[in-house]
Amino acid sequence: NAGVTQTPKFQVLKTGQSMTLQCAQDMNHNSMYWYRQDPGMGLRLIYYSASEGTTDKGEVPNGYNVSRLNKREFSLRLESAAPSQTSVYFCAVVKRVNEQFFGPGTRLTVL
Amino acid sequence: AQSVTQLDSQVPVFEEAPVELRCNYSSSVSVYLFWYVQYPNQGLQLLLKYLSGSTLVKGINGFEAEFNKSQTSFHLRKPSVHISDTAEYFCAVSGSWTGANNLFFGTGTRLTVIP
Numbered sequence: 001n002a003g004v005t006q007t008p009k010f011q012v013l014k015t016g017q018s019m020t021l022q023c024a025q026d027m028n029h030n031s032m033y034w035y036r037q038d039p040g041m042g043l044r045l046i047y048y049s050a051s052e053g054t055t056d057k058g059e060v061p062n063g064y065n066v067s068r069l070n071k072r073e074f075s076l077r078l079e080s081a082a083p084s085q086t087s088v089y090f091c092a093v094v095k096r097v098n099e100q101f102f103g104p105g106t107r108l109t110v111l
Numbered sequence: 112a113q114s115v116t117q118l119d120s121q122v123p124v125f126e127e128a129p130v131e132l133r134c135n136y137s138s139s140v141s142v143y144l145f146w147y148v149q150y151p152n153q154g155l156q157l158l159l160k161y162l163s164g165s166t167l168v169k170g171i172n173g174f175e176a177e178f179n180k181s182q183t184s185f186h187l188r189k190p191s192v193h194i195s196d197t198a199e200y201f202c203a204v205s206g207s208w209t210g211a212n213n214l215f216f217g218t219g220t221r222l223t224v225i226p
Binding site: 004033040041042043044045048058090092098099100101102103104105 | 145147155160213
């Protein structure tokens with residue numbers, strides 16, 4: 001029972017490159033979230049998915065796209081990476097009564 | 112809309128001393144309140160949560176927090192800290208109505224326990 005897994009753990013991109021961050025859960029919960037964490041700014045919500053087939057924008061969606069392929073998986077795509085997207089990205093699953101269960105994170109550097 | 116203010120960005124404290132990490136929130140409706148801890152290079156783990164009932168909430172690792180509605184605060188306390196408590200702590204709030212799963216996080220407080 002792995003809970004929430006994220007791949008890759010680390011990634012370095014050049015400006016303009018694209019990549020997809022993967023998140024998978026084995027908790028069988030409907031809601032999944034993508035956050036970014038930057039020093040001094042806490043966690044900010046990028047996109048979320050309340051259930052399979054639905055996605056909604058969060059606080060900072062610009063420059064990102066998401067796909068909720070099935071109940072288990074929720075991916076975050078950067079089509080053309082920018083240095084401002086250097087951050088640590090966390091995926092989370094809503095367990096119950098708003099309690100969110102976080103993955104280990106992906107540390108992304110855009111040069 | 113909800114928001115969270117963590118008043119201290121860094122808190123150094125000696126080992127075995129007590130600590131209080133402060134959190135204030137703003138909301139026009141009933142809320143749920145949370146404290147999460149993040150150890151270096153790890154994801155966030157839930158420390159404790161307030162949903163309803165007793166205003167004093169006990170969590171893991173000896174932490175507790177008190178919900179004060181009149182002061183809109185949810186401060187985190189521990190009577191005696193250990194080196195292993197060195198981490199970043201995040202206060203978070205969400206609405207208590209059905210479907211309001213979005214969490215709003217504070218900017219974090221870095222707790223450093225000094226030997």
